Amino acid sequence: MGIRTAAVNSPDWFAGKLLAWFDRHGRKGLPWQRNPNAYRVWVSEIMLQQTQVQAVIPYFERFMARFPDVQALAAAQLDEVLHLWSGLGYYARARNLHRTAKLIAAAGGAFPTSQAGLEALPGVGRSTAGAILALAMDQPTAILDGNAKRVLARFHGVDGPSNAAATLRTLWAHAEAHTPQTRAAAYTQAIMDLGATLCTRRGPGCSACPLAERCMALAANRVAEIPSRPQRGAKPVRKARMYVISAPPGACLLERRPNFGVWGGLWSPPQRNADCSWEAVCAEFGIRAATVAERRTAPAFRHSFTHFHLDIEPHYLRLAEQPTAIGDGDRFIWYNLDRPQPVGLSVPAGALLASLKEVFA
DNA sequence: TACTCGTGGAA
DNA sequence: TTTCCAAGAGT
Numbered sequence: 001m002g003i004r005t006a007a008v009n010s011p012d013w014f015a016g017k018l019l020a021w022f023d024r025h026g027r028k029g030l031p032w033q034r035n036p037n038a039y040r041v042w043v044s045e046i047m048l049q050q051t052q053v054q055a056v057i058p059y060f061e062r063f064m065a066r067f068p069d070v071q072a073l074a075a076a077q078l079d080e081v082l083h084l085w086s087g088l089g090y091y092a093r094a095r096n097l098h099r100t101a102k103l104i105a106a107a108g109g110a111f112p113t114s115q116a117g118l119e120a121l122p123g124v125g126r127s128t129a130g131a132i133l134a135l136a137m138d139q140p141t142a143i144l145d146g147n148a149k150r151v152l153a154r155f156h157g158v159d160g161p162s163n164a165a166a167t168l169r170t171l172w173a174h175a176e177a178h179t180p181q182t183r184a185a186a187y188t189q190a191i192m193d194l195g196a197t198l199c200t201r202r203g204p205g206c207s208a209c210p211l212a213e214r215c216m217a218l219a220a221n222r223v224a225e226i227p228s229r230p231q232r233g234a235k236p237v238r239k240a241r242m243y244v245i246s247a248p249p250g251a252c253l254l255e256r257r258p259n260f261g262v263w264g265g266l267w268s269p270p271q272r273n274a275d276c277s278w279e280a281v282c283a284e285f286g287i288r289a290a291t292v293a294e295r296r297t298a299p300a301f302r303h304s305f306t307h308f309h310l311d312i313e314p315h316y317l318r319l320a321e322q323p324t325a326i327g328d329g330d331r332f333i334w335y336n337l338d339r340p341q342p343v344g345l346s347v348p349a350g351a352l353l354a355s356l357k358e359v360f361a
Numbered sequence: 362t363a364c365t366c367g368t369g370g371a372a
Numbered sequence: 373t374t375t376c377c378a379a380g381a382g383t
Contacts (some may be wrong), residue, residue: 048379055369056379089367092382125381145379165362192379201377202372229376262366304374305367 014155014211015180015187021210022190027197031060033189038111039070041136042100045128046093053196059088073098074105082265091264096123115141126172134179134188142175143188144168147195152178153227154199157216162227237309243270243281245317253285278315287319294318 027033030053032044043063047056063084067073073081078098085094100121104111111132112118118129126144133141144152149162152174160167180187198205204223206212217226245253254267270281278295282288298314 045379050367050378050380052369052378087368089369090380092366093380096381123381127380131379143379146377147379163363196379232376235375260366264366306375306377307365307367 012178012180013214014178017210018178018190018194019180019183019187022186022193025197026186026190026193031057031064036136036185038132038136040064041132042111042124042128043067043097045131045135046097046123047088049093049128050090051088055088059085070101070104070109070111073101078265086266091266092260093123095259095265100124111136113137113139131188134184136185138183138185140179140181140184142172142179143191144172144175145192145195147192147199148175149195150201150227151191151195151199151211154204154217154223155211155215157220157222157226159222159226159228161230163230167227235304235308237311239311239313240271240273241276241313241315243272243315243317245269245281245285245287246319278317281315282317287317291319292317 032040044056044060047060047063066080066084067076076098078095081094081098082091085091088094100123103121112121113133115126115129115133118124118132119126124132130141130143131145133139134143149171152158152171153162153167156170156174158167158170158174160170178187178191194209194211198209199211206215206218206223209215209218212218215223217223243253253270255270256267257263257265259265270285272281282292294316295318296316298316300311300313303310303312
């Protein structure tokens with residue numbers, strides 16, 4: 001009887017070593033670590049899903065300056081939320097964030113304090129719910145983000161494919177078993193910090209690792225192989241025609257994309273499949289043939305995404321004397337004709353600009 | 362279960 | 373130039 005009780009009530013070797021390391025080497029100056037209330041931790045955790053810390057920081061700062069609390073976010077228009085998100089990717093996160101803010105504000109403004117209550121929120125899964133409970137409320141709830149997966153897989157020698165269900169079950173069990181009853185917030189930050197700064201995917205610093213003494217992957221000289229990589233097929237190629245339609249005074253015609261799929265809810269130049277004709281596009285947007293001043297096709301270019309290649313065939317349709325100035329920023333920002341400020345984005349500007357310049361140089 | 366959803370940095 | 377993948381979740 002005594003062994004089980006002792007294991008549950010006292011931090012194990014793993015958690016003890018990790019916490020001691022965290023006190024000396026952990027990250028403590030990240031923006032969401034100051035005033036870590038549920039709202040700030042929630043927003044940061046959503047932004048950090050599949051997104052590196054350095055990319056998130058400026059977005060988090062701008063977001064908090066504009067939406068300091070859940071009521072401010074709930075009162076905003078989706079367009080503005082997406083605008084502050086544009087460039088960060090995975091826009092369903094922003095739509096879910098806005099939807100959840102409205103739900104919470106309508107329910108009085110307080111976040112759920114249970115795992116189940118948090119997981120019921122759109123965009124909040126098991127790991128994000130665990131992170132909110134641990135980081136904002138110091139509750140002993142496990143997380144299993146990419147860092148924790150790597151640390152636990154190596155420490156316990158879990159060598160199955162990192163996305164397989166059996167592997168995830170095993171890793172979640174280890175995550176639960178190591179999470180201490182006290183200092184849950186520090187422990188949660190610690191396992192992420194170890195994974196991010198020492199137990200990295202490539203070139204891990206095992207010589208400085210507080211867990212090295214009992215790390216199974218290190219003992220077996222298999223640190224480089226664990227976690228094993230999921231096998232992938234070849235990327236498919238998708239084709240699209242992009243219509244850049246300009247009208248006076250120097251405005252671009254855009255369409256708001258539906259709230260699903262790629263760039264859902266953002267504004268972009270009309271994109272059609274490869275068989276869409278000029279006549280069909282003009283008809284759809286109410287453009288009379290007589291008003292078309294110029295009609296050109298630019299060379300196609302490829303933009304590679306994580307999961308597919310997109311071969312884009314740019315088309316340019318000018319409706320009056322003034323040519324449209326396409327912003328030469330680092331991103332392809334388009335303009336919502338109903339609003340003064342830029343909203344949304346499409347593919348990076350560079351590739352399309354280079355393509356158009358070959359025609360309009 | 363397997364697929365979808367983005368972007369920027371690194372190799 | 374291409375591939376990989378990082379504080380995952382939804383369907």
